[in-house]
Amino acid sequence: xxxTTKGRYAVTAMLDLAMHARSEPVCLADISRRQEIxxxxxxxLFARLRRAKLVESVRGPGGGYLLAHAPESISVARVIDAxxxxxDATRCGGLSDCQQGDTCLTHHLWCELSEQIHxxxxxxxxxxxxxxxxxxxxxxxxxxxxxxxxxxASAP
Numbered sequence: 001x002x003x004t005t006k007g008r009y010a011v012t013a014m015l016d017l018a019m020h021a022r023s024e025p026v027c028l029a030d031i032s033r034r035q036e037i038x039x040x041x042x043x044x045l046f047a048r049l050r051r052a053k054l055v056e057s058v059r060g061p062g063g064g065y066l067l068a069h070a071p072e073s074i075s076v077a078r079v080i081d082a083x084x085x086x087x088d089a090t091r092c093g094g095l096s097d098c099q100q101g102d103t104c105l106t107h108h109l110w111c112e113l114s115e116q117i118h119x120x121x122x123x124x125x126x127x128x129x130x131x132x133x134x135x136x137x138x139x140x141x142x143x144x145x146x147x148x149x150x151x152x153a154s155a156p
Contacts, residue, residue, distance in 0.1 A: 007085035009037050010045050014079050018071040018126040019139050025064030034142045052082035072127030077118055089113040
């Protein structure tokens with residue numbers, strides 16, 4: 001079972017957005033710097049997240065992205081699903097063709113595990129994650145690092 005970087009980065013970026021987009025949009029460049037994710041990769045992910053109606057884009061100066069719903073109503077599973085990612089523990093991708101076109105002995109076990117993982121992620125929202133003390137501490141460290149680099153970059 002593997003969750004690829006696409007799913008991990010989508011959840012990370014959405015959590016960053018949930019923590020920083022209080023009343024004004026957040027630009028992807030800021031998320032990119034804080035989370036050390038390629039800007040072009042974020043653009044691809046946010047196109048999918050926008051199509052899934054999880055984020056809204058704001059154009060123009062001061063533009064960026066806002067969550068389309070309250071963080072408490074966006075589950076981690078919904079974010080992962082929006083970027084066409086799956087958490088699948090089967091070897092066959094759930095197609096039941098594990099052994100040369102036939103179902104293997106443990107296929108149903110791995111399918112059940114996949115369902116349990118998806119259910120677990122469905123039960124966790126961005127709002128719940130953002131409220132965690134350890135997440136807030138990490139976000140504070142990232143903001144401090146970003147602010148420090150902006151100060152040095154603007155120094156004469």
